[in-house]
Amino acid sequence: MPPSKTAEEPYHIAVCLFPGFQLLDVCGPLDVLNILNYTYPLRLTFLSTTLDPVTTQLNPNSPFEQRFVVNGTYSNPPGGIKAILVPGGGGTRNPPPELIDYLRREGAAPSLEFLLSVCTGSALLAQAGLLDGKKATSNKRAFEWVKSQGPKVEWVQRARWVVDGSTWTSSGVSAGIDMALGWISSTCGEDVATTIADQIEHEWHRDASWDPFADLYAEKK
Amino acid sequence: MPPSKTAEEPYHIAVCLFPGFQLLDVCGPLDVLNILNYTYPLRLTFLSTTLDPVTTQLNPNSPFEQRFVVNGTYSNPPGGIKAILVPGGGGTRNPPPELIDYLRREGAAPSLEFLLSVCTGSALLAQAGLLDGKKATSNKRAFEWVKSQGPKVEWVQRARWVVDGSTWTSSGVSAGIDMALGWISSTCGEDVATTIADQIEHEWHRDASWDPFADLYAEKK
Numbered sequence: 001m002p003p004s005k006t007a008e009e010p011y012h013i014a015v016c017l018f019p020g021f022q023l024l025d026v027c028g029p030l031d032v033l034n035i036l037n038y039t040y041p042l043r044l045t046f047l048s049t050t051l052d053p054v055t056t057q058l059n060p061n062s063p064f065e066q067r068f069v070v071n072g073t074y075s076n077p078p079g080g081i082k083a084i085l086v087p088g089g090g091g092t093r094n095p096p097p098e099l100i101d102y103l104r105r106e107g108a109a110p111s112l113e114f115l116l117s118v119c120t121g122s123a124l125l126a127q128a129g130l131l132d133g134k135k136a137t138s139n140k141r142a143f144e145w146v147k148s149q150g151p152k153v154e155w156v157q158r159a160r161w162v163v164d165g166s167t168w169t170s171s172g173v174s175a176g177i178d179m180a181l182g183w184i185s186s187t188c189g190e191d192v193a194t195t196i197a198d199q200i201e202h203e204w205h206r207d208a209s210w211d212p213f214a215d216l217y218a219e220k221k
Numbered sequence: 222m223p224p225s226k227t228a229e230e231p232y233h234i235a236v237c238l239f240p241g242f243q244l245l246d247v248c249g250p251l252d253v254l255n256i257l258n259y260t261y262p263l264r265l266t267f268l269s270t271t272l273d274p275v276t277t278q279l280n281p282n283s284p285f286e287q288r289f290v291v292n293g294t295y296s297n298p299p300g301g302i303k304a305i306l307v308p309g310g311g312g313t314r315n316p317p318p319e320l321i322d323y324l325r326r327e328g329a330a331p332s333l334e335f336l337l338s339v340c341t342g343s344a345l346l347a348q349a350g351l352l353d354g355k356k357a358t359s360n361k362r363a364f365e366w367v368k369s370q371g372p373k374v375e376w377v378q379r380a381r382w383v384v385d386g387s388t389w390t391s392s393g394v395s396a397g398i399d400m401a402l403g404w405i406s407s408t409c410g411e412d413v414a415t416t417i418a419d420q421i422e423h424e425w426h427r428d429a430s431w432d433p434f435a436d437l438y439a440e441k442k
Contacts, residue, residue, distance in 0.1 A: 010284050010285065022252065023248050023251055023252040023255060024248055024249065024252035024421060026248075027244050027245055027247075027248035027249075027252075027287070028245065028248075028249075030244055030287060031243065031244040031245035031248075031394065033285070034244060034277060034285065034287075037283075037285045041284075041285075042284070042285040043284040043285055044284065044285045044286065044287070046287075053274075053290045056255060062258075063231050063262075063263070063264040063265065064231065064254070064255065064258045064262075064263040064264055064265045065265065066248070066251060066255075066265070066267075066289065066290075067289065067290035068287065068288070068289065068290070069274045069287075069288035069289070069290065139422070140422065141419075141420060171422055172420070172421065172422035173252065173420070173421035173422055173423070174398070174421050174422050174423040175422050177395070198362075198434065198437060199362060199393070199394070200245060200393065200394035200395050201360070201361065201392055201393035201394055201395050201396050201434045202394070202395040203424070203426070203433070205424070212424070213419065213422045216419060
C-alpha cells in the first residue's frame, strides 16, 4: 500500500546516510516529501552505522559541512519500513559495509514496497545485488564507474529517472527532485505532485526520458 | 573580497536556522556551495538560538522531520562572517526574536559582504529593516504576507531572484539554487557556476527575470 491520507499508521520511509553523502540527493526528495506529509502522513528514519550525526564531508576536519541527526542504525533498524531511499555522493566510493549488508537484507524483504536511489546511490543498490536484471540509471558524470559496480544491471544512460517494478533510480543530484515528484505522481496522483512542484517553485521535468546531461558527459568523456 | 582560491582564510558563510525552516531553502544553495568548496575554500556556521539541533518541523512530535547540528548561536556568533543566508519556511511566521536581533545587528555590519535570503527568508530580512528602500523578492504563493512585513521595501513580484547591491533575495524554495549559482557566477565567474550546475545535473535558470510562478499565483489569488 503506497502513502495514504487515511492509513492508521504513517508511511515509513528510511534514508540511508553515510559520511560524504550528497546533500541535495537527500534534501531534494525530502523537501518534496515534507510537503506531501501535510496531507499524507509519513514517518522518516535516518539510518546510519551508529546514532552519531552524519556529515556530508569525507574530510572530518572540513570547516564546511552539514551534519544530520540520525534516529536508527543499520544493525538495529526500526520495523515497518516501507520505502528505502539511498543517496549518492563521494562517500559511495567507500561505503560502510553495514550499509551494504542492510540493503542486501532489507532491500529484498517482502515487506518493503519501494526502493529508491538518487545519483550514485544506485551503485550501492547494485553492490547489494538489488538491481541485477533490472533497468536503472545514475549520475551521468560518474556513469562508467557506476556501471562497473553492477555488471548484471541493464544501465540506462539517457534518463532523468528509471522505474523498474518497485525500484526507482534517478540521474545525478537534482534529478532526485524530479524522480520524487514522479513517485508521488505514481502513488498519490499527478495533481498532488503538480501542486507540490508549484509550491516549491520547481520546473518539474515530468518526462523521465528528459536528460541533457547524458549527451553533455558522453561528449566530455 | 568574495570567495577566492588563494585567500589565507576560508570564506565564512553563516546560515540562520530556526524551527520550521524549509529544508531545500538551505540545502539547495549549500549543495552548490559544497561543490564550490572543492576549489574555493569556504567555512560554514549554522546559527540558532542555542546549540541544540534544529528541526524542519513546527510540530515537535512530528515523525517526519530532519534535524541539523548547529555550531554557533545568535547571541555569541563566531567572528569573520562574510555572508549570511536566511532561509524561509513555516517558521518565518513566528521567528525567534534572537534571530531578528542578530540580523538587525550583524546584517548591517560593515564587515558583512553579502546578505542572501531564499523564499520567505526575505520577510525576516524585512522585519530586521535590512531591505528598506531596496528591491527584493520572495515566495510567490506567500507574496502578499511577505509584502506586509516590509512596507518600505520595493518588492519585485516577477523575479527568480533580485540583486540590490550586496543583497540577494530569491523566489520560493528551489529558486535558491538558481540564485546561489547566480551569486557564484557574479563572484567567482560564470564558468565556475556553469560547471557546478552541470555537476548537479540542474537546468540552471540563469535569467533572474524567469518566473512562471509569479503568474501562477497571481491568477490563483
